[in-house]
Amino acid sequence: MTERIYGVAVDAGSGLTAAISSARGTNAQPDDPLIFKRAILTELGPHASTVLLDASCGPELIGAYPSGCAPMLAYEADVYHISDTERITVIPDNLRVEDYLRLGVERLKFFMYYAPDDDTNLNLRKRELIADIGAQCAAHNLTFLLEPLVYHPQLANGTAAYAQAKPELVRRATAAFAAPELGAKVLKVEIPVDLDFVEGYGTADMSRDAAFEAMRNAADAAGECDLVYLSAGVTFERFEASLRLAVQAGVEFAGFMCGRAIWADAVPIFGAEGETGLRAWLQDIGRARLDKLINATQ
Numbered sequence: 001m002t003e004r005i006y007g008v009a010v011d012a013g014s015g016l017t018a019a020i021s022s023a024r025g026t027n028a029q030p031d032d033p034l035i036f037k038r039a040i041l042t043e044l045g046p047h048a049s050t051v052l053l054d055a056s057c058g059p060e061l062i063g064a065y066p067s068g069c070a071p072m073l074a075y076e077a078d079v080y081h082i083s084d085t086e087r088i089t090v091i092p093d094n095l096r097v098e099d100y101l102r103l104g105v106e107r108l109k110f111f112m113y114y115a116p117d118d119d120t121n122l123n124l125r126k127r128e129l130i131a132d133i134g135a136q137c138a139a140h141n142l143t144f145l146l147e148p149l150v151y152h153p154q155l156a157n158g159t160a161a162y163a164q165a166k167p168e169l170v171r172r173a174t175a176a177f178a179a180p181e182l183g184a185k186v187l188k189v190e191i192p193v194d195l196d197f198v199e200g201y202g203t204a205d206m207s208r209d210a211a212f213e214a215m216r217n218a219a220d221a222a223g224e225c226d227l228v229y230l231s232a233g234v235t236f237e238r239f240e241a242s243l244r245l246a247v248q249a250g251v252e253f254a255g256f257m258c259g260r261a262i263w264a265d266a267v268p269i270f271g272a273e274g275e276t277g278l279r280a281w282l283q284d285i286g287r288a289r290l291d292k293l294i295n296a297t298q
Contacts, residue, residue, distance in 0.1 A: 006050075007052060078090065133184070266285075
């Protein structure tokens with residue numbers, strides 16, 4: 001493990017923009033997403049090891065990174081603009097890998113949906129795209145953080161059937177993208193179990209011991225890559241509990257990159273109270289949530 005990572009992710013694109021616009025109503029302004037992200041960066045950044053920004057707003061906010069908070073930019077046009085059938089991430093047209101160091105950024109994050117049993121040619125194309133980005137990161141001395149987000153072509157997320165399949169999906173995706181030839185130094189992955197189906201948290205479809213084993217098996221697949229967990233849209237309480245479960249399972253992981261679980265509740269605050277209310281919420285609840293997640297990894 002090279003370093004501890006306590007990251008805040010605010011790289012959401014058009015989905016967040018739409019949510020902010022809806023919350024702001026008649027007060028909506030074109031620069032609202034930038035204001036929202038700058039507030040998170042400057043209020044939570046001093047207490048995080050890194051803040052992840054998107055390729056659109058990120059370059060404009062580089063100068064706002066607080067001391068001690070490492071800049072990180074996503075290398076994606078917009079993760080919400082992905083083909084429904086192929087789910088191949090679109091490369092940004094305003095940013096290239098060679099631009100990162102010029103901007104003062106040493107960490108690049110790339111996201112890809114991945115189903116281990118999907119079409120072989122499709123998965124090969126995804127792998128080739130990732131390998132190319134990894135090679136460019138190596139050539140420019142960038143740390144490559146890779147985020148494979150699993151899915152199943154036939155099973156819907158949130159169902160008992162998907163929860164049963166998820167540990168193996170995450171394990172296989174982790175193993176596939178930990179391959180040294182892809183160049184990833186850090187893998188940002190999902191918690192491999194759905195707590196809604198784990199004994200003591202939801203239904204008892206999976207025992208706590210089985211959950212421990214699933215988490216250890218998936219983490220072991222990371223090999224030489226550092227492993228960080230993402231919140232994947234769950235509530236703050238669920239994500240905090242998931243991190244604690246990983247610790248109890250004896251999983252060795254570097255930390256977390258958490259987005260909506262920390263700041264999603266701030267969107268309506270921004271809508272109702274503007275930037276002043278947003279910053280007050282971040283200083284109070286947002287900071288407390290970040291501190292709790294850091295504590296959960298200890």
